[in-house]
Structures are given as C-alpha cells and as structure tokens.
Amino acid sequence: MEQRMEPINQEDTIGQAPQMERERHLAPALSMEASPMTLPRRRHPLTTPKGLLLALLVVLLISAGVLVGFLKLQTPQVPAGRVQWTHAVGPLSKSTPTVSNGMVYIGTRENMIYALSAPSGQVIWSTQLGHYTDFPAAVQSGIVPTPVVSDGLVYANSQDDFLYALDTLTGHTIWSFHVVGGDMAAPAVANGIAYIGSEGGVLYALDAHTGRQLWSYQTLDFLDVPAAVANGRVYVDGAGDALYALDAISGRKQWVGTGRYTPTVANGVAYVTTSDGELSAYDAPSGREQWAFFSTHCCGFTSPPLVVGQRIYIYSLGGVVTVDARTHQEGWFHRLKVGGTWTTPVIVQNRIYLIAADRTFQPPKESLDIFPDKDELDVLDAATGNDLWFYPLGGLVFSSPAVSNGVTYVGVDDGKLYAVVPPR
Numbered sequence: 301m302e303q304r305m306e307p308i309n310q311e312d313t314i315g316q317a318p319q320m321e322r323e324r325h326l327a328p329a330l331s332m333e334a335s336p337m338t339l340p341r342r343r344h345p346l347t348t349p350k351g352l353l354l355a356l357l358v359v360l361l362i363s364a365g366v367l368v369g370f371l372k373l374q375t376p377q378v379p380a381g382r383v384q385w386t387h388a389v390g391p392l393s394k395s396t397p398t399v400s401n402g403m404v405y406i407g408t409r410e411n412m413i414y415a416l417s418a419p420s421g422q423v424i425w426s427t428q429l430g431h432y433t434d435f436p437a438a439v440q441s442g443i444v445p446t447p448v449v450s451d452g453l454v455y456a457n458s459q460d461d462f463l464y465a466l467d468t469l470t471g472h473t474i475w476s477f478h479v480v481g482g483d484m485a486a487p488a489v490a491n492g493i494a495y496i497g498s499e500g501g502v503l504y505a506l507d508a509h510t511g512r513q514l515w516s517y518q519t520l521d522f523l524d525v526p527a528a529v530a531n532g533r534v535y536v537d538g539a540g541d542a543l544y545a546l547d548a549i550s551g552r553k554q555w556v557g558t559g560r561y562t563p564t565v566a567n568g569v570a571y572v573t574t575s576d577g578e579l580s581a582y583d584a585p586s587g588r589e590q591w592a593f594f595s596t597h598c599c600g601f602t603s604p605p606l607v608v609g610q611r612i613y614i615y616s617l618g619g620v621v622t623v624d625a626r627t628h629q630e631g632w633f634h635r636l637k638v639g640g641t642w643t644t645p646v647i648v649q650n651r652i653y654l655i656a657a658d659r660t661f662q663p664p665k666e667s668l669d670i671f672p673d674k675d676e677l678d679v680l681d682a683a684t685g686n687d688l689w690f691y692p693l694g695g696l697v698f699s700s701p702a703v704s705n706g707v708t709y710v711g712v713d714d715g716k717l718y719a720v721v722p723p724r
Contacts, residue, residue: 378687378688378689378690379689379723380689380690380691380692380723381677381679381689381690381691381708381720381721381722381723382691382720382721382722382723382724383691383718383719383720383721384421384707384719384720384721385420385421385719386421386716386717386718386719387416387421387422387423387716387717388715388716389406389408389412389414389416389423389711389715389716389717390408390409390410390412390715391408391409391410391442391713391715392406392408392409392698392699392711392712392713392715392717393408393409393442393443393444393698393699393713394444394445394446394698394699395407395408395443395444395445395446395447395699395711396446396643396699396700396701396702396711397446397699397701397702397709397710397711397717398446398447398448398449398454398702399418399702399703399704399709400449400468401468402417402418402419403415403416403417403418403424403468404416404417404418404702404709404717404719405447405449405454405456405468406447406711406717407442407443407444407445407446407447407456407458408442408443409442409443409444410442411428411429411430411442411443411458411460412426412427412428412429412443413426413427413429413443413447413454413456413466413471414426414717415454415468415471416717418704418705418707418709418719421717421719425470425471426471427466427471427472427473429443429456429458429460429462429464429473430458430459430460430462442458442459443456443457443458443459444459445457445483445484445485445486445487445526446486446699446700447486448486448487448488448489449468450489450508451492451508451509452467452468452469453465453466453467453468453474453508453509454466454467454468455486455487455489455494455508457479457483457486457487457496458483459482459483461478461479461480461481461482461483462476462477462478462479462483463476463477463479463483463487463494463496463506463511464476465494465508465511474511475510475511476511477496477504477506477511477513479496479498479502479504480498480500480502481498481499481500481501481502481522482498482499482500483496483497483498483499484497484498484499484522484523484524484525485497485523485524485525485526486526487526487527488526488527488528488529488534489508490529490548491529491548492507492508492509493505493506493507493508493514493548494506494507494508494511495527495529495534495536496527497523497524497525497526497527497536498522498523499522499523499524500522501518501519501520501521501522501523501538502516502517502518502519502523503516503517503519503523503527503534503536503544503546503551504516505534505548505551514551515550515551516551517544517546517551517553519536519538519542519544520538520540520542521538521539521540521541521542522538522539523536523537523538523539524538524539525537525560525561525562525604526562527562528562528563528564528565529548530565530570530584531565531568531584532547532548532549533545533546533547533548533554533565533584534546534547534548535562535563535565535570537559537560537561537562537563537572539560541558541559541560541574541575542556542557542558542559543556543557543558543559543563543570543572543582544556545557545570545584545587554587555582555586555587556587557570557572557580557582557587557589558572558574558580559572559573559574559580560572560573560574560575560601561573561574561601561603561604562604563604564604564605564606564607565584566607567607567625568583568584568585569581569582569583569584569590569625570582570583570584571605571607571612572604572605573601573603573604573605573614574600574601575600575601575602576600577594577595577596577597577600577601577616578592578593578594578595578600578601579592579593579594579595579601579605579612579614579623580592581625581628591628593623593628593630595614595616595621595630596630597616597618597619597621597633600616600617601614601615601616601621602615602616602617602642603615603616603642603643603644603645604644606644606645606647607625608647608682610624610625610626611623611624611625611631611682612624612625613645613647613652613682615643615644615645615654617636617642618635618636619633619634619635619636620633620634620636620645620652620654620680620685621633622685632684632685633685634680634685636656636657636678637656637657637658637659642698643655643697643698643699643700643701644700645700646700646701646702646703647682648703650681650682650683651679651680651681651682651688651703652679652680652681652682653677653678653679653701653703653708654677654678654680654701655675655676655677655678655697655700655701655710656675656676656678657675657676658674658675658676658692659676659690660692673695673696674692674693674694674695674696675693675695675696675697675712676690676691676692676693677690677691677693677701677708677710677720678690679708679722688722689722689723691708691718691720693710693712693718694712694714694716694718695712695713695714696712696713697710697711697712697713698713699711706721706722707719707720707721708720708721
C-alpha cells in the first residue's frame with residue numbers, strides 16, 4: 301500500500317519554530333512561578349521593626365492631639381476685650397477716672413485736670429492747677445487723687461496743698477482751699493459738705509459750694525486715704541491703723557477703732573481692713589467690734605473691702621478674697637500673679653473689674669526684679685471668681701478702673717487713658 305506524503309507548508313514551519321523555541325525557554329520559568337516553594341515570602345510592612353516603630357509614633361501623635369483638644373474644651377481660653385479709644389493726657393499717677401453725665405474726668409502729675417467725652421475720648425476742656433512758685437524747679441507737683449463730681453462741681457486736690465472746686469462744664473475754678481500740712485487723698489463729698497484729710501492728720505469739713513471751713517478735727521495720724529460718709533457719720537482712717545468715727549455735722553468724735561484703709565459701711569456695720577490681713581466689723585453707731593477675720597493668703601490686704609449683699613470682697617497682692625458677712629468664713633479665692641498693683645477693685649452688675657499683673661509675665665531667672673512692667677484689666681464673675689475676659693494694657697496702673705455703661709476707663713502710666721469694652 302502506497303503512503304502519500306503531505307506537502308509541508310513552509311510558512312507554518314517558519315512561524316511555529318520561534319514560538320516553540322520561546323515555549324521551550326519559558327517552560328522552566330513558568331514551572332518556577334507555579335511552585336510556591338521556590339519564591340521568598342513577602343512580609344507586611346507593619347511586621348518589621350521599623351514599621352512597628354512608625355505605627356507606634358502615629359498612635360502617640362493621634363493620642364496627643366486628642367488629649368490637647370480635650371483639654372482645650374475643658375479649659376477654654378479667656379477672651380480679650382477691645383479698646384474703644386485711647387487718649388494721651390500726659391503722665392498719670394494715682395488718679396482714678398471719674399465718669400459723670402457723659403464726661404470722664406482725670407488728673408495728671410503735671411497739675412492738669414482733663415474732661416473728656418466718654419463716648420469718643422475727645423477733650424472737652426483742660427485746666428492747669430497749682431501754684432508752681434511754691435516748689436523748686438526740679439520738683440514736680442501733681443494731682444494724685446481721684447476727682448470727685450457732685451452737684452455741678454468737680455473737686456480735685458493737687459500736691460500744691462490746695463483743694464479746687466471747678467465747674468464741670470467749663471473747668472473754671474469756683475473756689476480753692478489751702479489744706480495746712482498738705483492734702484493726701486481725694487475728698488469725700490456728701491450732703492453739701494466736702495471732707496478732706498491732710499498729711500498733718502487734720503480732717504477738714506468745708507461747705508461744698510463756697511469752700512468755707514465748717515470745722516476741723518486733729519487726729520494722731522497722717523490721713524492718706526479718703527474719708528467715708530454714712531448715716532450722719534464721717535469715718536477716716538490714718539496711716540497708724542486708727543479708725544475715727546466723727547459726727548458729720550459737728551466733727552465731734554464718737555469712737556475710735558483699728559483699720560488702715562477707707563472703711564465701707566453697709567447694713568449698720570463698718571468694715572475695715574488692715575495691711576496685715578485683718579478684716580474687722582464694727583457696729584457703726586457704737587464702735588463695738590462684732591467680729592474679725594484673718595486672711596491666710598499672701599501679703600495681707602491692699603484695698604478697702606467691697607460689700608455686695610452678704611458677700612465681702614477684698615483685694616490683696618495674692619488675689620481676691622471673699623468673706624461671708626453672716627458666717628465670717630472665707631468663700632472663693634481668685635489667685636493673681638505676684639506684682640499686681642495696690643488698687644481697689646470695682647463691682648458692677650455682678651462683675652469684678654480689677655488691675656492685675658500681665659498674665660504673660662515670667663520673672664527673669666536669677667533676678668530680684670520679680671515685678672512686671674505692664675498690667676492688665678481682669679474681669680471676673682462676682683459669684684464664682686472665674687475669669688470672664690481681660691485686656692492687656694500699655695504699662696503699669698496705680699489707680700482703680702471706672703465702669704460706666706459697659707465701658708471700662710483705665711489710666712495707665714504710659715500717659716494714656718483707655719476706654720475698653722468687652723469682647724464681641
């Protein structure tokens with residue numbers, strides 16, 4: 301039987317040869333790929349030491365962020381107030397601004413008294429006071445105490461030893477009175493009588509409209525704080541820690557107690573503080589001491605007490621102390637930085653306005669200078685002592701703030717009067 305030979309297609313041979321050759325060379329590679337025993341096993345990045353360290357760092361960073369956020373929620377930042385206006389009036393000292401009928405009155409160390417518009421800060425008038433011939437050329441006299449406004453007159457005493465009564469609208473001098481021995485503190489004006497104490501220890505009672513002397517009383521101390529008038533009595537405190545209660549009309553002595561700063565009379569009780577941290581409560585008519593409270597906080601008291609209802613507020617270099625007038629026990633205490641000024645706080649509508657050291661101040665290491673060169677206005681909740689807002693000022697403050705219609709006025713030793721409003 302004859303076999304037939306099929307013709308070979310040359311094109312198929314040419315095309316298949318390279319393909320077969322490729323398959324022959326690829327076969328070992330395909331075989332190795334298919335075998336799991338011949339490939340090294342890849343490790344997950346997080347299972348390596350470096351990966352574990354990186355993962356740990358990420359976890360720590362996330363945890364720290366969450367903690368910081370939580371703490372911020374728990375301790376919110378105290379908001380800052382806003383300045384409404386400032387006006388340069390010259391070097392200031394212990395003159396607290398006085399606000400009355402849309403005007404702000406303040407005295408300077410250059411024997412000037414200014415009346416400014418409370419809303420705008422525009423100067424309405426200014427008056428030069430003082431008799432410079434009484435002083436050597438190198439000595440600078442000045443208005444230290446706070447101007448007092450009453451019945452259309454502004455009373456301002458200068459260190460030239462005169463008390464002046466000026467017209468509130470024009471600044472013209474109506475009368476002046478020479479205080480023998482030098483006047484130390486702002487006058488107290490009540491019921492048509494102006495009371496002014498002297499460095500010589502004399503308390504003068506003057507007719508508030510004419511300046512005529514009605515009576516005088518000689519104490520044993522120099523009188524460097526304002527008198528207080530209440531219920532037919534005038535109370536005056538001397539630097540020797542003696543508190544005098546006099547009849548407001550005749551000047552006759554009624555009783556003598558112990559104190560250092562201007563007393564506060566409320567609910568028939570005269571409250572007075574001392575520089576060694578004692579608060580005393582006297583029966584106002586008789587002078588009998590009812591009780592005493594001693595502070596355990598730093599440096600004693602540096603201001604008169606403020607009484608609102610049954611709560612007494614006192615300022616010290618350590619902070620603000622509250623005392624219950626019924627139980628005589630300490631309430632809340634708000635700590636302040638060391639170096640706050642010796643000024644009296646103001647309480648308006650359940651808010652405490654006080655001057656304290658700048659909260660960003662850090663005493664330099666290995667230095668005896670632990671006091672800041674700037675102060676700030678702090679506003680607290682009078683019920684709890686918690687911070688509400690603050691405003692950093694341009695220098696040191698040696699006087700109390702004044703508050704009227706939601707605006708706080710502060711005189712700073714940079715020569716400016718500040719009008720500050722709460723944060724938005």
